[in-house]
Amino acid sequence: MRFIDEYRDAGKARRLAAQIRELCEPGRQYTFMEVCGGHTHTIYKHGLEDYLPEAVTLVHGPGCPVCVIPMGRVDDAIAIARQPGVIMTSFGDMMRVPGGQGSFLDAKAAGADIRMVYSPLDALKIARTNPDRTVVFMAIGFETTAPSTAMTVLRAAAEGLANFFVFCNHVTIIPAIKAILDSPDQRLDGFIGPGHVSTVIGCRPYEFIASGYGKPLVCAGFEPLDVLQSVHMLLRQLAEGRAEVENQYTRVVPWEGNRKALEVISQVMEVRPYFEWRGLGFISQSALRMREAYAAHDAERLFEVPGVRVADPKACQCGEVLKGVLKPWECKVFGTACTPETPIGTCMVSSEGACAAYYNFGRFTRQRIKETSTT
Amino acid sequence: MTAEHTAEWVERAIAQAEPGSAHPSRELQVLERIERARRRKPKVREELITLAHGAGGKATRTLVEAVFLEAFRNPVLESLDDGAALDVNGSRMVFTTDSFVVSPLFFPGGDIGDLAVNGTVNDLAVCGARPLYLSAAFILEEGFPVADLRRITDSMAAAAARAGVHVVTGDTKVVQRGKGDGCYVTTAGVGVLDRKITLGPSTVRPGDAVIVSGPIGEHGITIMIARGELDIAADVTSDTASIHDLVATLLDTAPVRMLRDATRGGVATVLNEIAEAAQLAIMVDEPAIPIRPVVNGACELLGLDPLYVACEGRFVAVVDGAHAEAAVDALRRHPLGEAAAIVGTVEADPAGLVLLKTVFGGTRIVDVLVGDPLPRIC
Amino acid sequence: MCLGIPGEIIELLPGQTDLATVDVVGVRRAIHIGLLGEEGVRPGDWVLVHVGFAMSKIDEAEAAATLALLTGLGAAYTDELDALAESDIT
Numbered sequence: 003m004r005f006i007d008e009y010r011d012a013g014k015a016r017r018l019a020a021q022i023r024e025l026c027e028p029g030r031q032y033t034f035m036e037v038c039g040g041h042t043h044t045i046y047k048h049g050l051e052d053y054l055p056e057a058v059t060l061v062h063g064p065g066c067p068v069c070v071i072p073m074g075r076v077d078d079a080i081a082i083a084r085q086p087g088v089i090m091t092s093f094g095d096m097m098r099v100p101g102g103q104g105s106f107l108d109a110k111a112a113g114a115d116i117r118m119v120y121s122p123l124d125a126l127k128i129a130r131t132n133p134d135r136t137v138v139f140m141a142i143g144f145e146t147t148a149p150s151t152a153m154t155v156l157r158a159a160a161e162g163l164a165n166f167f168v169f170c171n172h173v174t175i176i177p178a179i180k181a182i183l184d185s186p187d188q189r190l191d192g193f194i195g196p197g198h199v200s201t202v203i204g205c206r207p208y209e210f211i212a213s214g215y216g217k218p219l220v221c222a223g224f225e226p227l228d229v230l231q232s233v234h235m236l237l238r239q240l241a242e243g244r245a246e247v248e249n250q251y252t253r254v255v256p257w258e259g260n261r262k263a264l265e266v267i268s269q270v271m272e273v274r275p276y277f278e279w280r281g282l283g284f285i286s287q288s289a290l291r292m293r294e295a296y297a298a299h300d301a302e303r304l305f306e307v308p309g310v311r312v313a314d315p316k317a318c319q320c321g322e323v324l325k326g327v328l329k330p331w332e333c334k335v336f337g338t339a340c341t342p343e344t345p346i347g348t349c350m351v352s353s354e355g356a357c358a359a360y361y362n363f364g365r366f367t368r369q370r371i372k373e374t375s376t377t
Numbered sequence: 378m379t380a381e382h383t384a385e386w387v388e389r390a391i392a393q394a395e396p397g398s399a400h401p402s403r404e405l406q407v408l409e410r411i412e413r414a415r416r417r418k419p420k421v422r423e424e425l426i427t428l429a430h431g432a433g434g435k436a437t438r439t440l441v442e443a444v445f446l447e448a449f450r451n452p453v454l455e456s457l458d459d460g461a462a463l464d465v466n467g468s469r470m471v472f473t474t475d476s477f478v479v480s481p482l483f484f485p486g487g488d489i490g491d492l493a494v495n496g497t498v499n500d501l502a503v504c505g506a507r508p509l510y511l512s513a514a515f516i517l518e519e520g521f522p523v524a525d526l527r528r529i530t531d532s533m534a535a536a537a538a539r540a541g542v543h544v545v546t547g548d549t550k551v552v553q554r555g556k557g558d559g560c561y562v563t564t565a566g567v568g569v570l571d572r573k574i575t576l577g578p579s580t581v582r583p584g585d586a587v588i589v590s591g592p593i594g595e596h597g598i599t600i601m602i603a604r605g606e607l608d609i610a611a612d613v614t615s616d617t618a619s620i621h622d623l624v625a626t627l628l629d630t631a632p633v634r635m636l637r638d639a640t641r642g643g644v645a646t647v648l649n650e651i652a653e654a655a656q657l658a659i660m661v662d663e664p665a666i667p668i669r670p671v672v673n674g675a676c677e678l679l680g681l682d683p684l685y686v687a688c689e690g691r692f693v694a695v696v697d698g699a700h701a702e703a704a705v706d707a708l709r710r711h712p713l714g715e716a717a718a719i720v721g722t723v724e725a726d727p728a729g730l731v732l733l734k735t736v737f738g739g740t741r742i743v744d745v746l747v748g749d750p751l752p753r754i755c
Numbered sequence: 756m757c758l759g760i761p762g763e764i765i766e767l768l769p770g771q772t773d774l775a776t777v778d779v780v781g782v783r784r785a786i787h788i789g790l791l792g793e794e795g796v797r798p799g800d801w802v803l804v805h806v807g808f809a810m811s812k813i814d815e816a817e818a819a820a821t822l823a824l825l826t827g828l829g830a831a832y833t834d835e836l837d838a839l840a841e842s843d844i845t
Contacts, residue, residue, distance in 0.1 A: 003670070003673065003674060003677065003761070003779070003780050004761060004763075004801070005761035005801065005813060005818060006677065006760075006761065008822055009822075009825075010736050010737045011737075011825075012736065012737055012738035014825050014826065014828075015737060015738055016738065017828060018825065018828055021828055038757070039755055040755060040757055040758060046741055047682075047735070047741065048735045048736075048737040048739050048741070049733075049734075049735045049737065049738075049739020049740045049741040050737070050739055051739070052738070052739040052740055053738070053739065066755060067755050068755065093752075093753065093754045093755075093806070094680075094751030094752040094753050094754075095751070095753040095754055095755055097751055098429075098747070098748065098751070107427045107428065107429060107748070108423065108425070108427060110427070110428070111423075111425040111426060111427040111428070112425060117606070118606065118751065118752065119606070120606075120607045120608065120609075120679065120752055120754075120806065120807060121608075121806045121807025121808070122806065122807070123787060123807050123808075124606070124607075124608060124807070127608075143754065143755065143757065143806075144757065146757035146759070146805055146810065147754065147755075147757060147805065147806055149790050149808070149810075150787070150790075150805070150806045150807065150808040153787060153789055153790060153808065196757075197759075198757035198758075198759045198803070198805060198810065199757065201759070201803065201810045201811040202810070224759070226737045226739075227737075227825055231821075231824075231825060231828075234828070250821070252814065252817040252820070252821065253813055253814050253815075253817040253818035253821060254759070254803050254811050254813055254814070255811070256811070260790060260791075260792070260810065260811060261792060262789075262790055262791065262792035262793075263790045263810070266790065329404075331403075331404050331407040331408070332403075336407065337407055337408075337410050337411040338410065341411075342747065343422070343435070343747065344422065361411060362742065362744050607784075608784055608785065608807075609782055609783065609784040610782070610783045610784070611781050611782040611783065612781055613781075670780045670781060671780060671781035671782060673780065674779045674780030674781055674782040675779075675782045677760050677779065677780075678760050678762075678779045678782055678784075678804070680758045753758060754757065754758050754805070754806050755757050755758060
């Protein structure tokens with residue numbers, strides 16, 4: 003596949019890995035956060051950590067939209083889905099995410115009409131073909147996905163589709179990164195920046211990370227060579243004593259972002275004063291809601307959303323794991339109360355979450371520890 | 378599980394947790410604890426059946442072991458094989474059954490009728506049996522067009538003729554409109570074990586080779602596209618086929634340890650079943666896996682892993698490593714096995730795991746999914 | 756967090772504002788191209804597709820430059836080092 007296969011080349015990876023080792027200062031440990039769950043996925047899918055020296059640790063950040071949705075919002079969405087006449091539409095990712103009262107899949111089993119869609123446009127199509135039903139789109143995602151939702155709302159408004167509604171859960175990445183940077187115990191050396199969010203917001207919004215916090219950020223693509231090259235770029239900045247925002251993903255990300263997409267977002271949505279993030283708590287100005295002008299398509303206004311608040315269990319230490327303070331296995335409930343089948347915290351919810359990944363792949367680590375200890 | 382339940386669980390777990398220390402050996406302890414948890418008797422936690430219970434992954438396995446195996450436990454059932462090997466008056470038979478629920482009923486490359494015959498024939502074939510007789514039971518929905526039923530039975534008759542089996546008994550029930558999906562078909566089959574061979578996980582040895590009989594994931598992607606919900610189009614057809622002849626070719630050429638039909642859950646799930654049952658490791662070489670570009674493209678677009686996408690005419694075989702090349706040569710001369718390939722090897726450690734050496738040159742674990750592979754956007 | 760896949764624009768759908776057919780190795784789907792702004796797209800252009808929307812036009816010159824850089828990185832290293840690296844990761 004063009005623009006994919008050429009960035010999965012093992013030969014180039016080996017050479018890049020050798021360069022990465024060269025750049026590591028002896029005795030120094032480097033901790034980088036890949037902000038985006040898509041990068042976490044790339045890292046596991048391709049076994050990328052095999053190419054990294056011991057000195058480099060990657061910490062999986064908060065950029066997984068389904069992981070950070072608070073349980074109460076899932077419960078609210080299910081409450082909407084249970085209303086008579088409602089068709090709830092959702093991306094496949096959301097289907098298994100548990101709220102306090104189960105997941106979409108559970109609600110579907112109990113009789114709610116919940117359908118999976120690939121695009122918000124498909125939800126719109128369902129609204130068109132079911133004029134006597136109320137079709138709600140469970141909107142999740144960061145700035146990459148928000149313009150698609152906004153554009154779909156504009157289309158619904160233009161077509162006068164009065165039965166199409168959005169339950170808006172879009173979040174924004176910058177406040178989350180700032181929350182992590184502001185936590186006193188974080189020990190990050192740099193960031194692998196979210197490439198696809200950056201197609202929309204561009205690279206400028208990250209500049210405070212370099213100028214205000216002195217940490218480098220490299221905006222990265224999603225193929226394994228992209229990620230490896232970004233690690234290389236981060237290490238080179240550190241070796242040269244620089245902290246800058248750099249763009250590795252130039253083939254897709256324009257430095258200035260996508261002005262049209264940003265305009266569409268701000269036409270339809272506005273920033274919420276605060277929003278709860280699973281594992282990170284309330285973060286101010288970190289999410290979007292529908293503007294008054296589009297109230298006619300806002301599920302939050304149409305339905306009396308219960309506004310359930312389900313506190314993250316006290317024992318859950320996802321916040322610390324997300325900030326890179328704790329390794330997944332150091333959490334008190336990891337592997338006992340909290341497993342992929344019965345997740346408690348955000349990091350265990352999605353297969354991309356740090357804890358779920360470690361739970362599933364840790365057996366491999368164990369094998370390695372045993373091998374090292376016996377040889 | 379309700380919120381209160383979750384809270385209780387957490388309290389209990391904290392009470393049990395050892396006093397926390399960051400000692401390196403604690404990581405091993407935690408991992409050992411996970412292993413113990415994995416070995417615990419499966420328990421169905423849900424109060425209602427969800428679609429995940431039918432997906433062929435962990436949820437299905439749990440349901441089968443916790444409900445069906447508990448209720449019907451006997452030595453034959455316990456092997457949880459594709460079919461049951463039975464001694465009947467001195468002859469060795471294999472008996473199997475399978476239900477077919479597919480939407481849409483007709484799709485590129487086949488229909489529910491082909492699936493119902495091929496699926497049961499294949500279950501017999503991978504047990505090493507020569508398929509003989511099938512039963513067919515139909516659950517029809519009020520209002521279902523007779524013309525569609527004829528189309529389905531015509532496909533079944535043609536598939537049975539190709540496989541050399543006869544449908545010798547059957548049943549029909551009709552349910553009220555809205556209570557069924559048009560047509561469900563259940564087939565059962567018997568076959569005879571002519572060959573003096575023993576197939577099964579206990580025969581698998583380190584050094585054996587793992588063979589996949591053809592390109593993977595085509596049935597699953599075809600169905601996903603044919604449903605129309607994803608609004609995508611691609612030139613891909615279901616791989617549904619009876620593989621008994623291809624299996625016979627393999628059994629004639631090489632010492633075969635075990636065979637599995639890669640249906641729901643895809644090749645990844647089958648490989649895990651083999652590794653788990655044999656308590657050996659399987660190391661898979663990603664570049665060697667046969668897969669058509671269009672299936673790869675659909676998987677990339679939808680965020681799916683083709684290793685978990687269903688096939689309906691492919692098997693996974695473990696064969697003696699020394700005879701693997703010859704086996705693949707023989708399979709490739711068969712029209713259904715043109716893309717057969719050695720995709721991996723059996724190793725001693727780490728027992729029970731499937732590892733994948735990726736195109737990129739890294740290594741990762743290939744685990745079993747909880748439920749269906751769902752398209753994802755993130 | 757956001758799955759984005761490169762696809763080639765095959766045709767702009769006649770009579771449909773902002774819709775185009777995109778091809779991802781033989782898989783085709785109508786996608787919305789209204790987020791690309793004035794620059795627009797033509798058949799033969801490659802775009803990044805996310806949830807049925809074209810998010811960005813892929814810059815072929817930049818893609819080639821990244822690959823050239825990746826090829827260049829470590830090109831001075833001998834095959835010997837290559838082999839050493841390989842033995843490390845297996």
